[in-house]
Amino acid sequence: MARSQAQDIIRCQYCEDEPAVFLCVPCGDELCPRCKVFHLKSKVPSGHNIIRLSERLHPTNQVKICEVHSSKAYEACCEDCQIPVCIMCIQEVHGKHAIGKLQDLYEKQKAETEDELSKMKTQYKSEIIERIKDFKNGEREIKASHKNIREKMKKQAQEFIDHISVILKEALDESSKDEIEKLMEISQYTAEAERFEQNLDQLIEKFESLTESSHPADLILYRKQYPDTLKRLQFPEKINFTMPSFTIGQINKSQNKHQFGKFTSGHISHLKLGDDSLQAKHTSGSASVKSSTKKVPGRPVKISETKTQKRALYHVSCGNDRSAYISGEGAGILLIDKSGTQLDNISTDGEPYGLAVMQDRSLIYSDYGNYVIYRQSFNKEKTKLLYTVSGPSGLCCTRSGDILVCMSMGLFNAAKVVKYSSSGSKIQEFKTDQNGRRLFSDPRFVCENVNDDICVSELSRNKKVVVLNKSGNLRFTYDGNVLAMTLKDRFSPFGVATDSLGHILIADNDNNAVHLISRDGDFLSFIVTENDGISRPRGISVDTSDNLWLVEEKNACVKVYQYLS
Known part of the structure; x- marks a missing residue:
């Protein structure tokens, strides 16, 4: 580069007499107007790009040297690899790739x-x-x-x-x-x-x-x-x-x-995350503090009741306090809000055996017959999250973002609950207690409590709810025996859910009731019974405002109750 000794003026790199006005970006040459004409007549592989010298500081006009070939500048990009490339990169590695403009x-x-x-x-x-x-x-x-x-x-x-x-x-x-x-x-x-x-x-x-x-x-x-x-x-x-x-x-x-x-x-x-995560509309955190003063009232308050077109309903999963996913007999999953308005109708290949809402608002559901758990993102992109060795049924998403899956008898005749990461990698299996005794014969519904306990409804001959700590050690079982004089039929647990106070809620299908027990297994009360107008409760879920969502099996009806005040 030629410069005057008397003045700090950039001179033309060719004639060294006239001030340089232009810059050829690929070549790096500084040119006066007259030499610019001759420079353009020379041929280079990448072609010329002449700009005014005053524009050279703009990032798009600067020369960036290739990290692999130190003598060459980035001149284009490989569209296949999505990286910048120089002429040597193209010749050595990317010759058969699609090359585009940087x-x-x-x-x-x-x-x-x-x-x-x-x-x-x-x-x-x-x-x-x-x-x-x-x-x-x-x-x-x-x-x-x-x-x-x-x-x-x-x-x-x-x-x-x-x-x-x-x-x-x-x-x-x-x-x-x-x-x-x-x-x-x-x-x-x-x-x-x-x-x-x-x-x-x-x-x-x-x-x-x-x-x-x-x-x-x-x-x-x-x-x-x-x-x-x-x-x-x-x-x-x-x-x-x-x-x-x-x-x-x-x-x-x-x-x-x-x-x-x-x-x-x-x-x-x-707090359980779903639509209440960052991607959802922000809600004030003050309600979470106030919820600590909630207690069980004498009678529940019905917020809404919605009749669906399905022949029977089996599952419900809330992602926030405004809406829930519903499934039942046959294919398809409905998304409805608290007023009963249908927000979405998601198509599935078969009947879902379990539903759960992930922290990023994506929906996961189990395909029992094909040993597959599907994941549908909020933008409705469906993928196969993981394959299982046994028929998957009940699902839940933990506060840490992992997935708990109920596995009924399958290829290996082993009923269990399995914990997976959100990407589908197996983390832990729960099959036996600390004494080596088998925990499950037919687990169907699962949820996580605020103290990290895992609550599972067991539908074998010994119908009960099994509660494990996060390490998999048995804490207690609840079989409704303390209520033998109250229940008209044998205890029949299906859906299980927990609230922000650590209560465990259990849908008792045969007795038309929802039990409320403490985190330590003590019976507290019935939240709703047939006297409150419910019949054959199957799936239950508690939303982020501690409202109970309940689906009735035969009536194909969705009911929402406020039971804490």
């Missing part, structure tokens, strides 16, 4: 990147800010609740002070310990969310740089290395706050410390 691939990927950047700046950024706000609101609620409880404890203790000073100290320590544990747990979630926000800001900055000031090849290479950036973002889970409580006891100096009162620890639980 600018065309750049414009396409720039549009995709800008769309993702927009989502990160608006939807993702606002969501993580709102979640952090929810976590901090939960901290304030827990602090206020514990403060109020301790005041009650102290007031009650004034009447017992000569007799229960030791008990008071134990109770206060129990409350303080629980508060510290819960606040530490919440702080971990808050820290995780704040770390995610920082990473998100860095990613936003990276995408802005790639789309605004970097060379096109930088963006293309980055997209090649990280093609699914948004899908890889692992959002911290939302959590639900159950506030602690203190039950005041009756004064009786001769009795033990329970006369003083009983402290009940709070609970932090993950």
Whole structure:
């Protein structure tokens, strides 16, 4: 490059007399108007691209040297491999591939990147800010609740002070310990969310740089290395706050410390994700804190009732508090809202034996006869998620994003529940208890509780609900025996579901009732019975607002109840 010693003026690279006005991008030559004419007459494999010298700083006009061939610049792109290439790359590797313009691939990927950047700046950024706000609101609620409880404890203790000073100290320590544990747990979630926000800001900055000031090849290479950036973002889970409580006891100096009162620890639980995930319309997190004060009312309130055109209904799965997927006898799955309006009709090859909504709002359903579980994305793209060795029936999606599948007897005559990852890889099998005894003969419905317990309805001769901890150890079974005098027919469990308080709900098909039991297996009440107008309940699901969705087998009817207040 020729420059004047007296002035910092770029001279023509050919005549070295006239100031350079133009630049040939492929060749890198700086030209005056007269030499530009002669330069264009020379032939090069990639052709010439003459621009004004003042335009050379624009990213699309800069020369980017090939990472493989250091003496050559990127001149085109391989449409098959979706990468920039130089002339040597084409000759050595990509000769039989479709070669296109670098600018065309750049414009396409720039549009995709800008769309993702927009989502990160608006939807993702606002969501993580709102979640952090929810976590901090939960901290304030827990602090206020514990403060109020301790005041009650102290007031009650004034009447017992000569007799229960030791008990008071134990109770206060129990409350303080629980508060510290819960606040530490919440702080971990808050820290995780704040770390995610920082990473998100860095990613936003990276995408802005790639789309605004970097060379096109930088963006293309980055997209090649990280093609699914948004899908890889692992959002911290939302959590639900159950506030602690203190039950005041009756004064009786001769009795033990329970006369003083009983402290009940709070609970932090993950919220089930479906349409309530990031891809869905954002809803305020304040409701999750308020839900901690819910209790079982005397009578349920029916929200809606919808008659369908199917001959019988078997399954229901909620993705949020507004809609649910329904299936029954024959092929096809319906999506209806709470008012009964049909939102979608999904075609299937056969009758689904189980339904579940994943965290990304995709629907999965089991094909029992073909040993296949299908996945249908929210944009209606259907794929075979996994093949099973036994007939798959009931399904559920866990809070961690994994899948639990009930397997009835098949090729290996082994009934079990299997945990898979969201991509279809097997993680764990549950077949026997800690003593080696077989757990299942015919598992049909499965769900996960807020404490990670796995709840399975067993339809063998010994009809019962089997509850395992997350490691697969048997916690308890519930067979309705305590209600033998109440039930008109033998306990017949089908659909199982759990709510945000850890209750387990069971559809008792033969007795026309839905049982409500504690997370430890104690019978609490019937939520609805035939006196409430239900008949042959089969599938049940609890939505994100703790409403019960119930499908009746023979009436082919969908009913929604509010049972917590």
